Amino acid sequence: MALLECRDITVRFGGHVALDDVDIDADRGLVTGLIGPNGAGKTTLFNAVCGLLSPASGRVRLDGRDLRSLAPYRRARLGMARTFQRLELFALLTVRENVMVAGEVRRNYAKGDQVTEIIERVGLGDRIDDRVDELPTGQARLVEIARALATRPRVLLLDEPASGLDDRETDQLGALLRSLAHEGMAVLLVEHDVQLVMEVCDLIHVLDFGRIIAAGDAQSIRTDEAVLSAYLGSSLEAR
Numbered sequence: 502m503a504l505l506e507c508r509d510i511t512v513r514f515g516g517h518v519a520l521d522d523v524d525i526d527a528d529r530g531l532v533t534g535l536i537g538p539n540g541a542g543k544t545t546l547f548n549a550v551c552g553l554l555s556p557a558s559g560r561v562r563l564d565g566r567d568l569r570s571l572a573p574y575r576r577a578r579l580g581m582a583r584t585f586q587r588l589e590l591f592a593l594l595t596v597r598e599n600v601m602v603a604g605e606v607r608r609n610y611a612k613g614d615q616v617t618e619i620i621e622r623v624g625l626g627d628r629i630d631d632r633v634d635e636l637p638t639g640q641a642r643l644v645e646i647a648r649a650l651a652t653r654p655r656v657l658l659l660d661e662p663a664s665g666l667d668d669r670e671t672d673q674l675g676a677l678l679r680s681l682a683h684e685g686m687a688v689l690l691v692e693h694d695v696q697l698v699m700e701v702c703d704l705i706h707v708l709d710f711g712r713i714i715a716a717g718d719a720q721s722i723r724t725d726e727a728v729l730s731a732y733l734g735s736s737l738e739a740r
Contacts, residue, residue, distance in 0.1 A: 502565060503528040505550070505581075505656045506688045510559035512545055512711075519545045520556070521711045527687040532678050534702035535691045538732050541708040543691045544586055550689075551583055552576050557583055563656065580655035584645040584662055586691075592634040596625055596644050599633055603648035616651060623647045624673050639665035646677075656687045663694045675701045699723070707732060708734050 503526035503658050512520040520542045527533045535543050548554045550561050553572040563579055571579075571677050591599050598615050603691045620629050623643040628636060633644055641663055649657055659678075663671050671694065681690050698705060699719040707715040707722060709731040715722060722728055 504564055505689070506560075506562040507546070507550060508560050508562075510546065510549055510561070512542070512549055512554065513557050519711050521713070522559070523713055525689075525706050525713065527658075527689040529655075529685050529687050530682050530690040530721070531703040532682045532690060532701050534698040534705040535689065535708060536693070536695070536698055536705060536732065537568070538543070542711040543708055544660055545689065546687075546708070547583060547660055550658065551581065566578055577652060577654075580653070581656035581658070582649035582652045582654035582656070584642070584649055586660040586664075588641050588645065590633045590641060590644055592647075593632060595630050595632055596647070597629050597638075599644055600651045602649050603651050608705035616656045619647050619650050621711055622650075623677065624670065637665065639667065639670055642666065643670070643674075646674075650681075654686065656689065657681065658689045658691075660691045661693060662690070663692055663697055671697055 505527040507523065507525045509519070510520050510523040523546060525535065535546070538545055542601050547566060549556045552568065552571060563576070563581060564580070568576055591602065594602070595618065597616060617629065620626060623646050625640060625643055625647065633641055636644065642665055646659065646662060652695060663674055666674060675697055678688055678690065690698065690702060702719065704720045705717065705719060707728045714729045714731060715725045
């Protein structure tokens, strides 16, 4: 049994089916990728997993526990954390203060020296006392990751964390994700940087028009005809 299990997730907005019977897992020690074109339903799936919207059908389980009746903050207390495609930070607080506030979600939250260690781990040690609104977008995304890590999650959901990062920062992010998985965390990654996904993910799911059209390791996804047609195509050829 995977740590996070999503089964038969269907989400409708009026007559539009945003997700259609989607199955996806994220397990301890693995980085699981979720890719697909814009509008495929990736962020909608994250919102359903985190409790920000209620699916029309399907179930989400964390370590075997059904989460359907639980509010987002209760899911966070059980060990689920996420970042957002659109930054959701306290702009007038410092990096340190953002991480400290978020950490209080759980009883065993990071504090003091632990907060500093987390911020240094994401590469922002030299910006720790800077206000978030003074940071470039890429570094602000790293603050979101640090904030999520301060809650000591078992499952970490990342929505386009490499957006705005330069090549060096992206490489560091990839190394961070692998180290988190090595420590036993389940990481679920939505990302448009195909190279990053192919390098760090153990398993990749491809979503198109609300349906999973392929799942497998990087090599199988690279050569899947349906995936090449729907999404990757020239982006892989260019690499």
